[in-house]
Amino acid sequence: MGDAMEMDKRAIVELAARYVCPGRVNTFKLLGTQPPVMGRREGHYFWDLDGRRLFDVHINGGTFNLGHRNPEVIAALREAVERYDIGNHHFASGPRARLAETLARLSPGDLQYTVFAASGSEANDIAIKTARRATGRRKIVSAVGSYHGHTGLCLAAGDVQNASYFLSDGAPDEFVQVPFNDLAAMEEALAPGDAAAVLLETIPATLGFPMPTPGYLPGVKALCEKYGTLYVADEVQTGLGRTGDFWAVEGYGVEPDVLITGKGLSGGIYPMAAAILSARVGDWLFDNGWGHVSTFGGSEIGCHVAQTVLEIIERPGVLANAREMSDRLGAGLEALRQRHPFLLEVRRNGLVMGLRFDHEMGGAMMTAAGYEVGLWAFFAGFERSVLQFKPGLLIRREECEELLGLVDKAISLCEERREIGAAGR
Ligand SMILES: Cc1ncc(COP(=O)(O)O)c(C=O)c1O
CATH class of the missing domain: 3.40.640.10 (Type I PLP-dependent aspartate aminotransferase-like (Major domain))
Known part of the structure; x- marks a missing residue:
C-alpha cells in the first residue's frame, strides 16, 4: 500500500475524482484552478502539494481558528x-x-x-x-x-x-x-x-x-x-x-x-x-x-x-488581539477599496469578514486569483460576489501586512483579467 504522504498531486486528484469527490474536483477545474491538495501545514499557512504556500483565510469556517497544527x-x-x-x-x-x-x-x-x-x-x-x-x-x-x-x-x-x-x-x-x-x-x-x-x-x-x-x-x-x-x-x-x-x-x-x-x-x-x-x-x-x-x-x-x-x-489579550488586528486589517482593506474599484464593500466584525466585489462572481474570481498569488480564501456559496475573509485568531501585525499585500495582488490580477476580457469582446 502506498504512503499517501508520498503520492504526487496528480495521482491524488485522479484517485479523489474516481473514489471520493468527482463533482468537487470538476468544480475547481471550472473555476480555473487545480484542486488544492494540502501537504505541509503550519500556523496561518498550508502548502499545496505542487509546492505553493497559501496564506489560509478560509480556515474551514473557523476550524483553524488557532492556526494549523497549533x-x-x-x-x-x-x-x-x-x-x-x-x-x-x-x-x-x-x-x-x-x-x-x-x-x-x-x-x-x-x-x-x-x-x-x-x-x-x-x-x-x-x-x-x-x-x-x-x-x-x-x-x-x-x-x-x-x-x-x-x-x-x-x-x-x-x-x-x-x-x-x-x-x-x-x-x-x-x-x-x-x-x-x-x-x-x-x-x-x-x-x-x-x-x-x-x-x-x-x-x-x-x-x-x-x-x-x-x-x-x-x-x-x-x-x-x-x-x-x-x-x-x-x-x-x-x-x-x-x-x-x-x-x-x-x-x-x-x-x-x-x-x-x-x-x-x-x-x-x-x-x-x-x-x-x-x-x-x-x-x-x-x-x-x-x-x-x-x-x-x-x-x-x-x-x-x-x-x-x-x-x-x-487567555488575556487573545480577544483584544482579534479586535486590534480587525481594525488594522479593516484600515488596510479600506485603503485597498479606495484604490481598487473592483472591491465594493468590506463587511467586518472582528475577524469575521466578507469582501464584496463588483461582479456577480467576484468572490469566486478572487478565490482563483488568490490561489495564484498565495492566498487561500473561499467565496460565499449563496452570494458569489463575496469572498469570505477569515484570518486566524492569533494573527500578528506583520502577518496582517503580508495578508493585505496578497489581497492587493489578487485584486489586481482580477482587474487585469476583467480588462483583458472586456478588450476581447
Ligand atoms: C454556520 C454553520 N452551521 C453549521 C455547520 C455544519 O457544521 P459541520 O460541517 O461540522 O456539520 C456549518 C458548516 O460549515 C456552518 O458554517
Whole structure:
C-alpha cells in the first residue's frame, strides 16, 4: 500500500475524482484552478502539494481558528491519547464533565447543559429536537440563505435547494425561511404562535457575512419572548472569539436559549461540536437520559483537546488581539477599496469578514486569483460576489501586512483579467 504522504498531486486528484469527490474536483477545474491538495501545514499557512504556500483565510469556517497544527493543541492531543480513548458515551466522564462546566461558564445567560456532537450539523439537529420537545411545536424559522449543516433536520432548516435535492426538505409549514435583517418578516412568521425556534447564524457565513443591522438580533430575541419561541444561535462560524467577543451574539446583547458551536472547538485536530442548552430547555435530559445518543459526540480525546482550545482563547489579550488586528486589517482593506474599484464593500466584525466585489462572481474570481498569488480564501456559496475573509485568531501585525499585500495582488490580477476580457469582446 502506498504512503499517501508520498503520492504526487496528480495521482491524488485522479484517485479523489474516481473514489471520493468527482463533482468537487470538476468544480475547481471550472473555476480555473487545480484542486488544492494540502501537504505541509503550519500556523496561518498550508502548502499545496505542487509546492505553493497559501496564506489560509478560509480556515474551514473557523476550524483553524488557532492556526494549523497549533503546537499546544497537538500537545493536548498527544497527552489525551496517552490517557484516554473515545470513552463510553453511556457513562459520566471526567473530560466531558470538565469541558461542559467550562462551556457553561463561558456561555452567555443561563446556558448550562452541553450535549456533545461530532459535527455542527448534529449539534443543530440536537437544537431543533430540543426546541420541539421544549415547546411542543414543530415549526423552525431560519434565514433565507442560511447554512446549518447537511444532516437531516438542519438540512431542512437551511437552503431549500440543498434539502429538496435529496427530497429532505421538511413540510412547508414546519421549516419557514425569512429574509435576514427583516424584523417585520420575522414577526409575521412568529405571530401565529406555532414556532418552536428561530435558528440563526449570528452573521450568516454562506450568505457572505451580511452584518446584522442595529437592533435586528435583539429584536428577534424580543419577538421570540413575545411569541413563546426559543432562540437558537448557530455560532459554528462566529463563536470562539472570532468577533472579539467569546460568542458573537454577546456583542449584540442577545442571550440565546441554545448555542451551537463546532469547527474551531476541535482545534482543527479532533472533531468536536456541542449544543449548549439552558436548564429550562434542557429538561429532557432528566426525563430521557438517552434522548440523544452519539457514539463519537464528546469523545474523551476530543474533550481534552477542546479544553485546551478554550483555555487558549480565554487567555488575556487573545480577544483584544482579534479586535486590534480587525481594525488594522479593516484600515488596510479600506485603503485597498479606495484604490481598487473592483472591491465594493468590506463587511467586518472582528475577524469575521466578507469582501464584496463588483461582479456577480467576484468572490469566486478572487478565490482563483488568490490561489495564484498565495492566498487561500473561499467565496460565499449563496452570494458569489463575496469572498469570505477569515484570518486566524492569533494573527500578528506583520502577518496582517503580508495578508493585505496578497489581497492587493489578487485584486489586481482580477482587474487585469476583467480588462483583458472586456478588450476581447
Ligand atoms: C454556520 C454553520 N452551521 C453549521 C455547520 C455544519 O457544521 P459541520 O460541517 O461540522 O456539520 C456549518 C458548516 O460549515 C456552518 O458554517
